[in-house]
Amino acid sequence: xxxxxxxxxxxxxxxxxxxxxxxxxxxxxxxxxxxxxxxxxxxxxxxxxxxxxxxxxxxxxxxxxxxxxxxxxxxxxxxxxxxxxxxxxxxxxx
Amino acid sequence: xxxxxxxxxxxxxxxxxxxxxxxxxxxxxxxxxxxxxxxxxxxxxxxxxxxxxxxxxxxxxxxxxxxxxxxxxxxxxxxxxxxxxxxxxxxxxxxxxxxxxxxxxxxxxxxxxxxxxxxxxxxxxxxxxxxxxxxxxxxxxxxxxxxxxxxxxxxxxxxxxxxxxxxxxxxxxxxxxxxxxxxxxxxxxxxxxxxxxxxxxxxxxxxxxxxxxxxxxxxxxxxxxxxxxxxxxxxxxxxxxxxxxxxxxxxxxxxxxxxxxxxxxxxxxxxxxxxxxxxxxxxxxxxxxxxxxxxxxxxxxxxxxxxxxxxxxxxxxxxxxxxxxxxxxxxxxxxxxxxxxxxxxxxxxxxxxxxxxxxxxxxxxxxxxxxxxxxxxxx
Numbered sequence: 001x002x003x004x005x006x007x008x009x010x011x012x013x014x015x016x017x018x019x020x021x022x023x024x025x026x027x028x029x030x031x032x033x034x035x036x037x038x039x040x041x042x043x044x045x046x047x048x049x050x051x052x053x054x055x056x057x058x059x060x061x062x063x064x065x066x067x068x069x070x071x072x073x074x075x076x077x078x079x080x081x082x083x084x085x086x087x088x089x090x091x092x093x094x
Numbered sequence: 095x096x097x098x099x100x101x102x103x104x105x106x107x108x109x110x111x112x113x114x115x116x117x118x119x120x121x122x123x124x125x126x127x128x129x130x131x132x133x134x135x136x137x138x139x140x141x142x143x144x145x146x147x148x149x150x151x152x153x154x155x156x157x158x159x160x161x162x163x164x165x166x167x168x169x170x171x172x173x174x175x176x177x178x179x180x181x182x183x184x185x186x187x188x189x190x191x192x193x194x195x196x197x198x199x200x201x202x203x204x205x206x207x208x209x210x211x212x213x214x215x216x217x218x219x220x221x222x223x224x225x226x227x228x229x230x231x232x233x234x235x236x237x238x239x240x241x242x243x244x245x246x247x248x249x250x251x252x253x254x255x256x257x258x259x260x261x262x263x264x265x266x267x268x269x270x271x272x273x274x275x276x277x278x279x280x281x282x283x284x285x286x287x288x289x290x291x292x293x294x295x296x297x298x299x300x301x302x303x304x305x306x307x308x309x310x311x312x313x314x315x316x317x318x319x320x321x322x323x324x325x326x327x328x329x330x331x332x333x334x335x336x337x338x339x340x341x342x343x344x345x346x347x348x349x350x351x352x353x354x355x356x357x358x359x360x361x362x363x364x365x366x367x368x369x370x371x372x373x374x375x376x377x378x379x380x381x382x383x384x385x386x387x388x389x390x391x392x393x394x395x396x397x398x399x400x401x402x403x404x405x406x407x408x409x410x411x412x413x414x415x416x417x418x419x420x421x422x423x424x425x426x427x428x429x430x431x432x433x434x435x436x437x438x439x440x441x442x443x444x445x446x447x448x449x450x451x452x453x454x455x456x457x458x459x460x461x462x463x464x465x466x467x468x469x470x471x472x473x
Binding site (some may be wrong): 016017019021023024025026030032033034035036037 | 104106151152154155157180182184206207209243245247273274
């Protein structure tokens with residue numbers, strides 16, 4: 001109904017209903033929300049920790065490609081952000 | 095195979111029952127009916143040590159409950175320490191005592207979320223069920239929660255006397271701006287166990303409530319999430335209670351006893367440790383109160399050889415004990431249990447004709463949770 005268009009210029013941020021943090025005991029990033037927790041795999045954690053509402057998806061992709069010395073992540077990042085928006089983990093700012 | 099017994103993960107969910115004091119007198123409360131006979135509450139420093147030690151073990155979700163946690167005047171100190179340690183902090187409250195000064199102080203201390211209980215959508219039934227005049231106050235607290243931008247979960251315990259109001263309860267929650275609603279069918283422990291026959295709904299009531307919840311969920315444009323906690327007496331398989339005892343959940347009672355579930359205090363023959371003289375590490379990994387029901391070595395038939403034991407862990411130990419007298423039996427909710435008839439008989443009793451609206455009169459009176467009734471039950 002309210003599907004926001006996602007493109008490389010979109011600026012994703014963790015939704016205010018969630019808190020992202022690193023959990024040493026689980027060796028993973030987690031999303032915390034009222035009485036619940038989602039344990040993230042490492043790529044989900046790496047993408048979400050860069051979603052600060054200021055960086056665009058293009059910036060995030062470039063940063064990831066540099067950090068992990070790779071290329072061609074754009075499609076994967078956009079697909080993941082779209083899924084995260086669908087799950088309401090992330091809100092996208094125009 | 096008994097993998098869990100060898101290497102439990104962290105106690106991800108820590109519930110601190112800060113006090114048994116409560117201004118409400120709810121007939122379905124799970125607190126022990128003998129709460130007036132239980133020793134003195136932990137001091138502030140004890141709670142702060144519990145937080146530090148549990149966080150070091152990997153605890154991350156923190157529930158602050160009771161009784162009414164706002165009855166402790168050091169709640170803000172406890173929240174501040176928990177926030178500093180990195181807990182996600184849930185306050186589970188009746189709303190009584192939550193004025194603007196305290197809600198602002200809790201926000202500043204780092205409280206993440208407030209779960210507010212309502213007893214019903216109507217003032218009359220809310221106030222009757224809690225034996226207090228609190229409906230208007232709760233509505234004002236809901237507005238304060240929104241004003242201070244907390245995510246708000248509305249929790250309503252369902253039973254025979256209010257389950258027909260699910261539609262109105264959901265409308266009320268929507269009006270108050272709740273992000274989540276928990277429609278929690280009564281689980282029969284503590285005061286609720288004592289009042290079970292008066293609280294048990296009929297099957298038709300449960301089905302109508304589920305249908306009303308489904309209709310509400312299917313309407314367009316409702317951001318509110320609705321959880322319907324199923325009434326296990328009406329099921330044929332037990333709930334995976336606490337994901338197995340000693341697996342993720344750890345409760346500390348007001349007097350410092352460490353429990354693998356908030357009702358476990360009643361289980362006989364288990365020595366539950368106290369945080370006054372045990373470290374959280376010892377409690378979680380070594381104490382018999384936590385290791386005894388971890389894994390599946392304790393199981394009897396039909397659970398022991400059951401292929402479903404890895405999914406439901408034999409159900410609830412407290413329910414097995416309350417209904418059969420042996421906590422190691424299968425939860426009688428399971429229709430493979432030789433004691434399943436105890437559950438179906440309780441459900442059959444609920445099929446009796448309902449007394450119309452006015453006052454919920456019945457053969458046995460409802461017993462409200464109060465210090466006076468606690469003393470009376472155990473005198």
